[in-house]
Amino acid sequence: MTATNITISAKGSAPQRTRGEGAVGRFITLGGVFGALLLMIVALAKSIDSTTEDAPYVFHVDTFIQGVVDGRPDALAAAGCVLLVMTPLFRIIWITIMLTASKRGRFAAAAACVLAILVAAMFAGSWN
Amino acid sequence: MNLTDLLLLLFAGTAAGAVGSMLGVGGGMIIIPVLTSFFPFEFEQARATSLFAVIATSCGVAVATGKERFGNLRLSVILAVPTALAAFLNALLAYRTQASVLYLLFSGVLIVAALLMWRREPPENNYHESDGASPNSLDGIYYDPKLGREVMYKIRRVPSLFGVSAVAGGVSGLLGVGGGVFQVPAMSLLGEIPMRAATATSNFLLGVTAAASLPIYMSRGHVRPLESTAVVIGVFGGAFAGAAFAKKLHGTALRRLFTIILVILAIQMFRKGL
Numbered sequence: 001m002t003a004t005n006i007t008i009s010a011k012g013s014a015p016q017r018t019r020g021e022g023a024v025g026r027f028i029t030l031g032g033v034f035g036a037l038l039l040m041i042v043a044l045a046k047s048i049d050s051t052t053e054d055a056p057y058v059f060h061v062d063t064f065i066q067g068v069v070d071g072r073p074d075a076l077a078a079a080g081c082v083l084l085v086m087t088p089l090f091r092i093i094w095i096t097i098m099l100t101a102s103k104r105g106r107f108a109a110a111a112a113c114v115l116a117i118l119v120a121a122m123f124a125g126s127w128n
Numbered sequence: 129m130n131l132t133d134l135l136l137l138l139f140a141g142t143a144a145g146a147v148g149s150m151l152g153v154g155g156g157m158i159i160i161p162v163l164t165s166f167f168p169f170e171f172e173q174a175r176a177t178s179l180f181a182v183i184a185t186s187c188g189v190a191v192a193t194g195k196e197r198f199g200n201l202r203l204s205v206i207l208a209v210p211t212a213l214a215a216f217l218n219a220l221l222a223y224r225t226q227a228s229v230l231y232l233l234f235s236g237v238l239i240v241a242a243l244l245m246w247r248r249e250p251p252e253n254n255y256h257e258s259d260g261a262s263p264n265s266l267d268g269i270y271y272d273p274k275l276g277r278e279v280m281y282k283i284r285r286v287p288s289l290f291g292v293s294a295v296a297g298g299v300s301g302l303l304g305v306g307g308g309v310f311q312v313p314a315m316s317l318l319g320e321i322p323m324r325a326a327t328a329t330s331n332f333l334l335g336v337t338a339a340a341s342l343p344i345y346m347s348r349g350h351v352r353p354l355e356s357t358a359v360v361i362g363v364f365g366g367a368f369a370g371a372a373f374a375k376k377l378h379g380t381a382l383r384r385l386f387t388i389i390l391v392i393l394a395i396q397m398f399r400k401g402l
Contacts, residue, residue, distance in 0.1 A: 033187045037364060040357040047354050048131060077353035084183050084360065085342050088335030091190075096205050 025094055032087025039080030047073035089117075133167065134358045141181060141362025147386060148185045148306075148363075149331075149370030151245070155363060156182050156305035157238060161393040163359075164400065169352075171227050175304025176345035177356045179338040182306040184360045186335030188367030199328035200268040200321070203283060204336075210290055211297035211307070211333055212340035218301030219341035223348070225302070231401030234303050238394035241309040242387045268325055281325065285318045292318065293333070301341040306334040 067075025093113045100109045140162050141155075148155030156178035163174035222230065269280040283289075292314035296307030308330045315326035345351055 029187060029190050033191050033364070037361065040361055043354065043357055044134065044361065047134070074353050077357040078351070081180055081351060081353055081356055081360070082346075084180060084187070085339050085346075087187055088183060088332075088339045092205065092208055092332075092336050095201050099202060099205060 022098075025091060025098075028091050028094055029087060032083055032090065036080045036084040036087070039076050039083065042071075043073045043076035043080060046071065046076065134354070137167065137355055137358035138362040141184075141359035142366040142369075143362075144181060144359075145185055145188065145363035145366025146370035146373070147366075147382075148181075149189045149367040150373060150382060151386060155185050155366075156300075156303075157241060157309070157390065157393065159359065160234065160304055161238075161396055165396055167355075169355075170350070171230060172223075172345065172348075172350040173352055173355075175222070176342065176351045177359050178304040179300075179342045179345065180351075180356045180360050181363045182300075182338040183335045183342070184363040185306070185367045186331055186338070188364045189331050189371050190335075191368075197328075198270045198324045199332050200266070200283075200325055201332075203266050203268070203289075203321075204329050204332045206266065206286075207289060207293040207311075207329075207333055208336045210294035211300075211311075211337045214294045214297035215301035215307075215337045215341040216344070218298045219344040220301075222302045223344075228401045230303060231397050234305075235394045235398035235401060237299055237303060237305065238390050238397060242390040242394065244309060244313050245383055245390065246387045268321070270322075270325055272324065279322060279325075281320070281322055284320045288318045289314060296333075297337050297340075300337045301344075304341075307337055308334050 064075055064078060068079050093110075096113060097106050097109045100106045140159065144155035144158040144162075147158065159178040159181050160171075160174045163169040163177060164171055169177070266286065267280070267282045269278055271277070272279045292310060296310040296314075299305060299310065300307040311330040311333060312323075312326050315321045315329060316323050319326070321329070342351075
């Protein structure tokens, strides 16, 4: 059933599977969700004991990375937020690539996704 | 922001996540009025936090219902294009629009959402099953545990769905909500997609839509990481619980209650816009 991308299961059995929502697709979702949750819970726990009022640095890349390395609550929380935002994006990129039938098409889809992200990032940056 | 405020945000997130996942909406329509009315949040900050909540609901439901593949991935990928594009552009537009106008628009969207929610068709009675559906096209198939068999459906009026998706994405980018309240009825009524599949497909789209517009808010420094974290953790928990309870609860009473809440929030937002 590869040509149709849909495997029809026997009546009454487990649901059918479409390409793109297999092990890797689930790993992206689960990994993103639990990674983000872990960072966020650590951030929240740390924030109870420390003041973060003087941390307007978040999302300036260099200080953001330093903040994560230092374990500052705001930076950890921001890292969790970034991971969360990336999860649906990575998921749909993976699904788009896997739904493309031919190998050449998949490469083209992957390239188009990377290009779209770059253009969007540049466009967003230029509007600051 | 002290510990009590963070706990209150956690609680607000839990409530929004639970209701959102039970009704197939992102929860942003609750989060934004609550944040702007009861917490010291600017409208931009509330929209950004709400978009995080929308992604959390989408991902939380995806994890909770991962093995039940009700959603139509092919349709999701197609509809993600207009939705994400409109969300991205309208997030930029939101920064050029006066806050009072956005408050009034938000109020109007809440009223429309309340009407749609009140009038929503009962699940699984508004589609044409299997008449000409083909596994090669956008048409879908899923196993329905309630019916005990597979349901195959044909999708109709795809161009209209494309248009509605663009509108939903635009509203999401402009006002920071998920847009599921437009997507689900459109898929059900226009596309004649079974409600179960429409809700799952919309839930997937919500995450993509919010992820497309959030970088705009991030790049302008309107994200409050710790406060967003408290809301998101609450939303995750609420979305898991809501997804589990949705199978057991009767939806009509819940929908009606949610409608009333929406109207109250609409009045609140209208007053802020004046």
